[in-house]
Amino acid sequence: MTAVIAIEGLEVVFDRFRALKGVSLEVREGESYGLVGESGSGKSTLLRAITGLAPVSSGTITVNGKRLGKTRDKAFYREVQMVFQDPYGSLHPRQTVDRLLQEPLAIHGIADGEKRIERALDEVGLGKGFRFRYAHQLSGGQRQRVAIARALILEPSILLLDEPTSALDASVQAEVLNLLEEVRRRRKLTFLMVSHDLAIITHMCERLMVMQNGEAVETLTASQLIGHRVSADYTRNLLRASEGFVRV
Amino acid sequence: MSDTLLEVDDLRVTFPTRTGLVQAVRGVSFSLGRERLGIVGESGSGKSQTGRAIMGLTPPQAEVSAKKLNLDGIDLLSISPRERRALRGNRIAMILQDPKYSLDPVMSIGRQIVETLRTHEKVSKAEARERALAMLQAVQIRDPARVFDLYPHEVSGGMGQRAMIAMMLIAGPELMIADEPTSALDVTVQLDVLNILDKLVSERGMGLIFISHDLRLVSSFCDRVVVMYAGKVVEQIKASELRDARHPYTRGLLNCMPKIGFERHPLPVLDRKPEWAA
Numbered sequence: 140m141t142a143v144i145a146i147e148g149l150e151v152v153f154d155r156f157r158a159l160k161g162v163s164l165e166v167r168e169g170e171s172y173g174l175v176g177e178s179g180s181g182k183s184t185l186l187r188a189i190t191g192l193a194p195v196s197s198g199t200i201t202v203n204g205k206r207l208g209k210t211r212d213k214a215f216y217r218e219v220q221m222v223f224q225d226p227y228g229s230l231h232p233r234q235t236v237d238r239l240l241q242e243p244l245a246i247h248g249i250a251d252g253e254k255r256i257e258r259a260l261d262e263v264g265l266g267k268g269f270r271f272r273y274a275h276q277l278s279g280g281q282r283q284r285v286a287i288a289r290a291l292i293l294e295p296s297i298l299l300l301d302e303p304t305s306a307l308d309a310s311v312q313a314e315v316l317n318l319l320e321e322v323r324r325r326r327k328l329t330f331l332m333v334s335h336d337l338a339i340i341t342h343m344c345e346r347l348m349v350m351q352n353g354e355a356v357e358t359l360t361a362s363q364l365i366g367h368r369v370s371a372d373y374t375r376n377l378l379r380a381s382e383g384f385v386r387v
Numbered sequence: 388m389s390d391t392l393l394e395v396d397d398l399r400v401t402f403p404t405r406t407g408l409v410q411a412v413r414g415v416s417f418s419l420g421r422e423r424l425g426i427v428g429e430s431g432s433g434k435s436q437t438g439r440a441i442m443g444l445t446p447p448q449a450e451v452s453a454k455k456l457n458l459d460g461i462d463l464l465s466i467s468p469r470e471r472r473a474l475r476g477n478r479i480a481m482i483l484q485d486p487k488y489s490l491d492p493v494m495s496i497g498r499q500i501v502e503t504l505r506t507h508e509k510v511s512k513a514e515a516r517e518r519a520l521a522m523l524q525a526v527q528i529r530d531p532a533r534v535f536d537l538y539p540h541e542v543s544g545g546m547g548q549r550a551m552i553a554m555m556l557i558a559g560p561e562l563m564i565a566d567e568p569t570s571a572l573d574v575t576v577q578l579d580v581l582n583i584l585d586k587l588v589s590e591r592g593m594g595l596i597f598i599s600h601d602l603r604l605v606s607s608f609c610d611r612v613v614v615m616y617a618g619k620v621v622e623q624i625k626a627s628e629l630r631d632a633r634h635p636y637t638r639g640l641l642n643c644m645p646k647i648g649f650e651r652h653p654l655p656v657l658d659r660k661p662e663w664a665a
Binding site for chain 1: 578654
């Protein structure tokens, strides 16, 4: 198994604030890797640094054996796509689903657009009837399906998922998580997924990293977490919190 | 169970839209003593509109009707807006979801709390300040004097939510409506805030309506749960008996969340039946 994403000593600094303080991790091919932590722990910043949305001040990111520089080329985005947290904010409000899905195809000069759009919509469980609707005519779950379709349409090998279900109802969350698992299996994708919910991460990922204040707290396998074989107090706190409210 | 604090019978909230009338709440009935009641449902189930109707915060274009909407014997629908306003913040209070949006951004936290208190009670400025500081202490803010002068953007989400709880409790309400009070917070902070809320509610003998989409959280926090679907109550059940819930919707909500240590691939999803909404 080779590492498709290898990160070494990654630092991200916004003005004087160090959002990431030398984080290293390795994601293997075909693996689903989770990042957990509270807000401000730097988990989303890590994803954004990979896609080039956050400034890297030191450290290296290697994707598919290629070391990334300051900018990302088109070939990079054909391999790596991202799904954002808020389906209400990540779809253009004045573009139809069709137009939204055309955009990446146009940028990359892909010819068989018609087929790809049909296939992508089909794959995320939205019928043809959704193709000419606007985002405001869709529910939260349907919007997130469109966002996933948009990410899949370039047939990437790596998906970066930033809290893909935290804006959704529990019942819709289950549908979207199932969909993500299904496309991962079918397309043999590699996932790097961020969530604040330990239960979701253990459900979706084989390995995970717990983060706090821009640093890695520990790296675990899902089964270690399920068996409560954790060494850091912070992880233990998170585990306790995920069990729900207990009256003291 | 103690005496009834709030009685809701056949509550309906109707919104006029371009395509006709939309009933957001369709005949909701329940009663509440000095206990913790959870209202659970998905977005669009009418749970928040139910809370808002009790609070009297339904938008003006919408119509609220009910056979009975009584707070401690007062018919909330027949009193004047002025009387309703006097109740709000004084006898009924509401905690909203996100402190980032529900606190006044241009007013210091202390001033907002003092404002609530002085609206409902005749107290001197100095005394109001004292009580606000004591209240901030009660919601476990470590340095009340410092937080008193801070603005909402200068505090974290958890701290902001505590400040909101302080603001809501300062006039000593009998009924507290908490609409998703912890959904915007981190899991670890969530528990702190719930603990504070739990302690204050039981110490003061308030009635609490806890509105949330998270059935598991609600059932661990409340005594009783009302499950809503498409504007209607589909099931009312004691939180301790939730495992024996009969309605498929309630069972579906319980089952669909991933749980640590229970591997289920794929997750069970809700198979919505049209008759649930009937």
